[in-house]
Amino acid sequence: MSVAHPVARSLFSRRLACPSLPGAVAAAAVAPLTASPLCRSFHASPQLETRRKAGKRAPKADAPKKQPKLPKLKLGKNPTQQRIGEYTKSRFPQYTPEELAELRNIYTPEQIESVMAGEAAINPEDLTLQARLRKDPYRFNYLDDFSTIQPIIDKRPKRQPPPDPMARFMNLDEFTRDLIEWADKFKVGEKTGTLKKLEDFAPEALRGKPEPQWPTKARTEVHEKYMAYLQEEAAKSKNGDVDGTGEDNWGPTDADVLSYILQRSSMTDNGLISNSDMAPGLANKVPGVEGMYKNPVDPEDGGLDADGTFQNLKLQTGMTVKQILDLRTKVISLRSVSNQTRMGKIRGTSASVIAGNGDGWIGIGHAYSVEPMDAHQKALLKAIANMKPILRYEDRTVYGNLECKISGTVVRLFNRPPGFGLRVPHNMYFIAHAAGLQDLAARIPRSRSPLNTAKAAVQALQTQRSPEEIAMGRGKKLIDVRRVYYGGQV
Amino acid sequence: MGIQQITNMCAHLQNASRARLGITSLPNTRYNLNLALALHRAGFINSITRAGPHPPSPSEFLTLEPEPVTTANASTRRLWVTLKYWNNEPVLRRIQAVSKSSRRVQADLEQMGRIARGFEAGMHKGLNLGECMFLSTDRGVLELREALDRKVGGLVLCRAS
Numbered sequence: 331m332s333v334a335h336p337v338a339r340s341l342f343s344r345r346l347a348c349p350s351l352p353g354a355v356a357a358a359a360v361a362p363l364t365a366s367p368l369c370r371s372f373h374a375s376p377q378l379e380t381r382r383k384a385g386k387r388a389p390k391a392d393a394p395k396k397q398p399k400l401p402k403l404k405l406g407k408n409p410t411q412q413r414i415g416e417y418t419k420s421r422f423p424q425y426t427p428e429e430l431a432e433l434r435n436i437y438t439p440e441q442i443e444s445v446m447a448g449e450a451a452i453n454p455e456d457l458t459l460q461a462r463l464r465k466d467p468y469r470f471n472y473l474d475d476f477s478t479i480q481p482i483i484d485k486r487p488k489r490q491p492p493p494d495p496m497a498r499f500m501n502l503d504e505f506t507r508d509l510i511e512w513a514d515k516f517k518v519g520e521k522t523g524t525l526k527k528l529e530d531f532a533p534e535a536l537r538g539k540p541e542p543q544w545p546t547k548a549r550t551e552v553h554e555k556y557m558a559y560l561q562e563e564a565a566k567s568k569n570g571d572v573d574g575t576g577e578d579n580w581g582p583t584d585a586d587v588l589s590y591i592l593q594r595s596s597m598t599d600n601g602l603i604s605n606s607d608m609a610p611g612l613a614n615k616v617p618g619v620e621g622m623y624k625n626p627v628d629p630e631d632g633g634l635d636a637d638g639t640f641q642n643l644k645l646q647t648g649m650t651v652k653q654i655l656d657l658r659t660k661v662i663s664l665r666s667v668s669n670q671t672r673m674g675k676i677r678g679t680s681a682s683v684i685a686g687n688g689d690g691w692i693g694i695g696h697a698y699s700v701e702p703m704d705a706h707q708k709a710l711l712k713a714i715a716n717m718k719p720i721l722r723y724e725d726r727t728v729y730g731n732l733e734c735k736i737s738g739t740v741v742r743l744f745n746r747p748p749g750f751g752l753r754v755p756h757n758m759y760f761i762a763h764a765a766g767l768q769d770l771a772a773r774i775p776r777s778r779s780p781l782n783t784a785k786a787a788v789q790a791l792q793t794q795r796s797p798e799e800i801a802m803g804r805g806k807k808l809i810d811v812r813r814v815y816y817g818g819q820v
Numbered sequence: 821m822g823i824q825q826i827t828n829m830c831a832h833l834q835n836a837s838r839a840r841l842g843i844t845s846l847p848n849t850r851y852n853l854n855l856a857l858a859l860h861r862a863g864f865i866n867s868i869t870r871a872g873p874h875p876p877s878p879s880e881f882l883t884l885e886p887e888p889v890t891t892a893n894a895s896t897r898r899l900w901v902t903l904k905y906w907n908n909e910p911v912l913r914r915i916q917a918v919s920k921s922s923r924r925v926q927a928d929l930e931q932m933g934r935i936a937r938g939f940e941a942g943m944h945k946g947l948n949l950g951e952c953m954f955l956s957t958d959r960g961v962l963e964l965r966e967a968l969d970r971k972v973g974g975l976v977l978c979r980a981s
Contacts, residue, residue: 730950795949803909
């Protein structure tokens with residue numbers, strides 16, 4: 331209920347409490363809300379009226395003066411009826427004749443009538459006992475007792491109980507019972523056992539005797555009556571008026587059947603209507619497909635792979651899910667691609683991902699999918715599956731200088747002394763980091779395409795030849811002097 | 821003329837090696853033979869045999885007593901070289917001539933020292949991992965480290981790796 335409703339009595343009455351002020355009624359009636367102290371201000375600065383200095387501008391003659399404070403009244407904890415009456419009279423007084431005259435100057439007779447009707451609708455004692463004006467900082471900036479629902483402002487009420495979480499689909503027996511229950515609501519013209527018999531039309535004297543012993547005249551009369559009765563019943567059945575009430579109740583109508591098919595719940599929730607339009611989810615155990623579409627969840631994973639994403643990868647790589655999740659991965663490129671067909675462009679996403687364990691293993695994976703997330707996921711899985719060990723000199727740099735060319739991209743990698751760091755282009759930094767290299771220099775003299783750079787760098791790292799292998803090929807004996815004689819200290 | 825033979829030999833050996841050939845033949849010249857022997861010392865090739873236009877059978881490759889070269893058969897003599905492979909990969913992956921007949925490139929001792937340690941020297945880049953450089957010195961055709969041991973510089977023939 332908003333301020334336009336008659337509950338605004340308190341506002342009016344407060345403003346009208348000092349009838350000696352001539353402008354008070356007009357001011358209160360014209361702008362009850364704007365001038366109201368009930369409006370919560372959201373500004374740090376005070377209102378314009380309070381900011382004005384009194385001395386600078388002479389107050390207007392008819393400006394509303396400050397209201398005198400009402401005397402403090404307290405009802406107490408258990409007020410008597412008399413006390414309540416006194417309080418009501420002082421706080422919510424009736425309009426005085428002067429006030430009424432003042433109001434009539436402002437409002438049309440129809441408006442006055444509605445104001446008076448509104449005043450009469452509320453007992454002032456209710457205002458004393460029930461109505462409270464909130465003063466807390468969180469009050470609404472409008473007057474409303476929230477007794478009616480305004481569809482524009484208020485949310486739609488949830489009248490129905492929440493859906494039954496235990497509801498499941500009915501089995502055959504339950505469904506049959508439900509169908510019979512529904513069908514029983516309709517009185518179908520079942521007449522067996524309810525029709526009158528021939529004997530019922532016979533006179534009292536002949537009731538006990540078998541029919542052949544009846545006198546011929548009486549028998550003919552009874553038969554005529556009985557036939558008339560049957561015809562009448564048959565006519566009733568044709569009209570659908572089975573129980574003789576004059577209404578057509580010949581079973582369910584088409585509309586009933588349609589509503590049964592479309593609206594009747596097939597769950598064991600007694601056909602309750604829910605607040606939600608959402609259909610309830612399928613049961614966990616649907617017979618026939620139970621367990622067939624469930625991802626195998628390995629208890630060893632510790633709940634890290636609920637979706638079963640890494641189960642194949644576990645078999646391929648022999649790593650645990652924890653180890654897989656701890657790998658260093660990086661998306662090198664995620665780009666939108668399109669396939670031009672006669673039906674038009676089919677858009678998709680291509681992703682390339684680097685994966686390494688930071689300890690000498692590195693792999694790269696490329697994948698395509700319509701959804702970017704799927705492409706990323708597929709590329710990630712491929713990158714992990716493609717991981718291979720690389721040769722590292724002293725676990726920190728590469729053996730010798732490497733060069734690899736992919737398309738127009740040439741990548742040169744140079745081994746460097748300890749403490750040199752990864753002084754490589756940014757798009758190659760993560761590859762070195764993922765592979766667990768610490769000292770490396772690189773040059774990309776030609777095309778710097780990110781994808782080809784990554785491919786070339788990974789290929790260069792993966793196709794290194796170890797000095798031992800070279801020496802064995804040539805039939806030489808090889809000793810790393812630095813390691814053998816100086817323990818890697820020089 | 822000799823340098824031209826060397827550049828041809830380098831190109832041929834690289835091609836044969838990449839084509840995964842087991843045996844190949846080179847023109848029988850003194851220069852070619854000296855470089856082939858140096859390559860053999862460095863372990864890039866298996867064996868060198870001087871024979872006629874047809875290669876000796878594999879069983880007699882190492883035991884064959886070559887015919888003495890005479891003026892009658894000199895023009896038909898060839899050097900038969902067996903190439904080396906390890907782990908399905910050629911041992912001689914790359915062999916590139918440096919000097920050519922129109923430009924002969926020398927290396928002195930100071931440069932050779934730098935090259936052997938992997939640094940640039942003059943027009944030469946440093947040797948990479950597993951790389952060898954062959955020079956023609958007055959002690960014969962030598963690998964870079966052999967020449968350094970003997971403290972002789974000379975004409976740079978090729979780089980092999």
